[in-house]
Amino acid sequence: MSNLELPPEVERFYSETIDESERLSIAADGRLELIRTQELLRRYLPPAPAKILDVGGGPGAHARWLVADGYEVDLVDPIARHVEQASRICRSSVGDARHLNAADHTYDVVLLLGPLYHLPDPADRRQALAEAHRVVSPGGLVAAAAINHYASLFEHAALAHLHTERMQASISEILRTAVYDGNRGFTLAYFHRAEELADELRRSGLAGVTVFGIEGPAWALLKAVEQRDPVALDDALFKSSLTAARLAEPYPELLAASSHLLAIGMAH
Numbered sequence: 001m002s003n004l005e006l007p008p009e010v011e012r013f014y015s016e017t018i019d020e021s022e023r024l025s026i027a028a029d030g031r032l033e034l035i036r037t038q039e040l041l042r043r044y045l046p047p048a049p050a051k052i053l054d055v056g057g058g059p060g061a062h063a064r065w066l067v068a069d070g071y072e073v074d075l076v077d078p079i080a081r082h083v084e085q086a087s088r089i090c091r092s093s094v095g096d097a098r099h100l101n102a103a104d105h106t107y108d109v110v111l112l113l114g115p116l117y118h119l120p121d122p123a124d125r126r127q128a129l130a131e132a133h134r135v136v137s138p139g140g141l142v143a144a145a146a147i148n149h150y151a152s153l154f155e156h157a158a159l160a161h162l163h164t165e166r167m168q169a170s171i172s173e174i175l176r177t178a179v180y181d182g183n184r185g186f187t188l189a190y191f192h193r194a195e196e197l198a199d200e201l202r203r204s205g206l207a208g209v210t211v212f213g214i215e216g217p218a219w220a221l222l223k224a225v226e227q228r229d230p231v232a233l234d235d236a237l238f239k240s241s242l243t244a245a246r247l248a249e250p251y252p253e254l255l256a257a258s259s260h261l262l263a264i265g266m267a268h
């Protein structure tokens with residue numbers, strides 16, 4: 001039986017260390033993540049109005065455009081600050097992906113764009129996916145994002161951090177264990193391989209599971225360049241990175257190059 005408490009380092013990270021409301025709008029790699037997540041989800045979403053539960057929806061970066069597209073969105077997140085920020089966009093409440101308050105089959109779509117990042121115990125991820133499946137209607141969609149197993153390797157190589165022994169040790173440990181302990185910088189996190197994410201969705205009973213690379217192969221380059229110069233949306237490097245993510249889509253071997261993965265499955 002897993003413990004439903006949020007790890008204190010995750011609570012602290014989102015309540016005090018960072019302001020999650022800016023993550024997808026300020027940095028170029030965040031904007032790339034937002035644009036690609038939007039275009040991938042829009043391919044699958046039923047026509048509006050439909051009912052969407054955004055689990056781990058944070059301050060509502062996705063709820064905002066979904067509401068603008070005409071969807072009825074409810075958001076659940078364990079961080080009180082996120083719930084308050086999201087309440088300006090949609091109905092929002094404090095809750096945990098592993099135990100949803102919603103009744104069975106009440107949503108057309110359930111989004112898990114964040115909870116799996118912070119559930120290193122496979123039993124917790126199983127429970128979160130089982131809950132998503134329980135509350136979605138037959139024929140509805142579950143979309144779950146994950147951080148890629150190799151994301152920290154690409155990121156810290158591009159940011160020129162890997163030459164220090166401390167960073168080499170830290171990244172080697174993530175590659176070996178798929179877990180970051182949340183000691184410094186980021187927080188407690190789990191790093192998925194694409195096939196593992198697909199298997200987790202299939203084992204929760206979802207059908208027709210497909211996994212996409214969200215940002216494609218150039219996100220770390222974008223992030224590194226932005227350390228020196230801002231990269232605007234109309235910058236050739238941004239457009240080129242977005243094009244690379246789209247061109248990479250048909251090639252499963254390139255899933256490993258994205259920072260995040262998005263898996264989509266159907267309830268039946």
Ligand SMILES: C[S@@+](CC[C@H](N)C(=O)[O-])C[C@H]1O[C@@H](n2cnc3c(N)ncnc32)[C@H](O)[C@@H]1O
Pocket residue numbers: 006010014020024055056057058059060061062076077078079082095096097098113114115117118119
């Ligand atoms: C990186 S943020 C993503 C927020 C938003 N979904 C997005 O894509 O911009 C990860 C989110 O997962 C939430 N989270 C962490 N553990 C969770 C859990 N056990 N259940 C639900 N949400 C959780 C965090 O509070 C945070 O809002």
